Amino acid sequence: MRHTVLTTAALITCALVNTAHADPKTPGTHTGYSTVELLNKGIPNDLNMVSVADLKKELAGKPPMAVGFDIDDTSLFSSPVFYRGKQEFSPNGYSYLKNQKFWDKANCGWDKFSMPKHIAEQLIAMHQKRGDDIYFITGRTGSKCNFTTKYLQKTFHIKNMHDVMFAGSSHDVYTKTPYIKKHDIKIYYGDADGDIISARQAGAEGIRVMRAANSSYKPVPKNGIYGERVLKNSQY
Template structure:
């Protein structure tokens, strides 16, 4: 092949490659909104909360004689949102008016707790105190049923494996300010567990140590409290 033909062939091949070469264009990167994502500093933010575990509670009580301990019920011992949701659907769909009806509270404390779920953290906590021989009291902000009858005590006994001779009747005090103070004091309760700010304040006023149990994120009881906001100890992993 002559030199001229070779040059022409190289030129033809080069032209062909240029024709079929893919076209490259700049990929447009979408703008990032200022309120999305988080900096490392934001990811590392920790709140000054005094968390405590069940093992630490047990260690703190080691060697001590049995004591009296108290528990709130809803969102502390029981995830009772299913029972509340059931009542809402029957009595005031789409609104919270059912909470103002004595019919709801009567039914809730006489059978509807069958819809409630014992929290795993509460099962472990009650077992700790039962194994120690502590006396357990249940103090709830629910109003006393208008009939004077309730099945909550029996339900709690079954759910938490509390023998009949160790099972104290549930104390219904209602939602007025400081409603639990008298009963916490009268029963010489030294530790009181609850999820609400009122539980923490009432325990302190009565001279008991309050320990916050975390309310489940999907609880119907809104707005959510700020755990540790009152300087109380918070039971770790107690939202379920």
């Protein structure tokens, strides 16, 4: 996922314009509900919710497999990194997201200000106990350092750590799909619409992690808008 820090007025505008829309490349098939809506109104009956315990039971007895994780708003709450980047590199706009200097700061040290999400801790612990291979695939622009790889390994106590894969982003294609397919990933966890579609294009299941309501990346996506399974209590 990619971050955008918006003003209050812009947030309201985005909420009004985007509440019924999924990723522009792939129309939604279901109603979908943002994390904000779920916190305010509760979980509707038509949302396909699943817990870590459910997944553990479902996978019991199955051989080890490869699973993948998005980073921002899935594995880490990294809004502090993107907020700092905007203030330092483009306080009046969002050009910092195209600035390699920002990405080098984010990938090579600033992630120490990113907080691990509790749901990621639970999922990774469950998958490691099963012997599954864990990969991280992000839509960030890459840098010539491995700080984020080391930070994720230490934070989540990963035994067999692979280097983070920086897929970058595109308005035309789902950049994570080739990586998911290459590593034969069976389940990919992500908060963005593109994570769900990327997984499906690669023949994997995309499971939605709810983006925190206070994330800097707006608008908050509609969980379940593609009929995908959504992780319970995954907003933090």
